[in-house]
Amino acid sequence: MNTLGNHLLVELYDCPQDRLNDAPFLERTLEDSARDAGATIVISSFYPFSPHGVSGVVVITESHLAIHTWPERGYAAVDVFTCGDAVDPRSIAEAIVIALGAKRHEIISQPRGEFGKL
8 A cells, every 4th residue: 555545435326315314324324334344433423404414424443434415416425534454445435335225326536645745
């Protein structure tokens, strides 16, 4: 690894509205995805907006996962940021894509803390 971490920007489109508006479901989904990839959860916080939408974050010892949803548009923006080699951020992202039922998605990878630039 030539970087300190990897940051995935996950664009989820055409998701079922009920999943994107269910804060407990989203919290379980992000936590389960992190655990299944071997990450260690520190704390999580999710906030449901009125009339719709959820923002949430799961802090892991390896960094964090975050989500912001727009149920009325069937869209969710997810960040998966992991440091080190112990946890594969792509497996977390892919599990979230499946759980949220996205019909279309894009995963953009951004290396963080490139050694040559530090």
